[in-house]
Amino acid sequence: MGRPITSVISIRGFDRKGILYVLEQSGKMEQRPHPRLLQGHVLGLMFVEVSTRTRLSFASAMMRLGGQVLDFGDPERSSFKKGEGLSDTIRVMAGYCDVIAIRHPWEGAARLAAEVSGLPVINAGDGANQHPTQTFLDLYTIQKTHGGIDGLTVGFLGDLRYSRTVQSLAGAMSHFDCRQCFISPESLRAPQHVLEELEERGVQHEQFSDLGEVLPQLDILYCTRIQEERFADRLEYEQVKSSYRVDRALLEHCGVKETLRIMHPLPRVDELSEDLDATPYAVYFQQARNGIPVRQALLAMVLGKL
């Protein structure tokens, strides 16, 4: 790494080398526990939007490194709602902790937090913009299941238009030699700017409507949830939902690589059948667990302990 990482706001701030460094440190965290590495440090959680998994995963990562957690509580009932400016809230909070993890519906809130707090900040999701720890845990999962990221064919499935998870993962993977396949109904295609960025970086990418057509070629299938709200017409939603549902029968019918791994940021509804859970293809629960070593590594890095 060139300069040390002081905050983790956007995956855009990481090049190939930076990404690989984070993944390497995450691997070390997983191999060996470091129960006292962050002893005496306090993580402030500022989640101004409901989230259970990300919030608990940050807390768990901090506690497993011997640090402590201060949760700023339910935003609906705390002073966030009393009309105090966000900058002021962050400045006050900065006096109570050593590192901040923030989730906020306004895009750019984490960047602001880093500017005004004077502390290291980790973005835990700012609206539709960034959720870099999710991207790192996705990359970590891919690296772990395939031994590396280069050379893979990855398929992104579902709501590519609104999925920040897919958009930032696709951006991060453009630093690697991968083929990216975007599989979605016409109305939920990946936004033009995402594709243009891949184009500029010379990334091989294709769009598909038919999952069966591309499934046999994939090393990774990254599924997302298709939300009913995105459709004006209930019938169209039902059709899309059933044509993008992944289950065992579909994999057998299409024929897939033995090394195919299926990912999902969770929670799933019915786009991923439970009959896949016991197969070697399913890595989504492992993926969720990988949030711990990845967040441990990032916390330790921003606190200057790695």
Added chain:
Amino acid sequence: MAQQADRRELNVSAIRNGTVIDHIHSEATFKVADILQVQGEQDMVLVAMNLASSRLGKKGIIKIENRELTPDEVNKIALIAPEATLNIISNFQVVDKARVELPESIERIVKCFNPRCITNNQPIVTKFEVIESSPPALRCLYCERVMRGEDIILK
């Protein structure tokens, strides 16, 4: 043809000292005049549009006597008329000539077009990275959205 038009116009509209903004694409002429708030000027101001131009087809020119532009004004012009040239006139002579040019980043003068951006919800200064200059494309430092063309709204 363009030469001739320029010369004729020069005769009626020479200024002793000041600034000439040339090569504004015609439709942007009055936007540039607004940026410079020429209504408030006391000295001579000439605004012309639909002049023949070999490079732009039709161009606009604004001449303002006894005025130097501020860096913010130059950046605003660069955003809405990236082809424009600035001529500094001293004692009837063009003493300096430059294409308007955007710096690598701009602050304050542009509003982010994303309603969910923190800059539209909290009293903070906007900041943008200039990712392309002509035509201009800006990336908001906060919400990371890219704005081009009509999406670029001056404050």
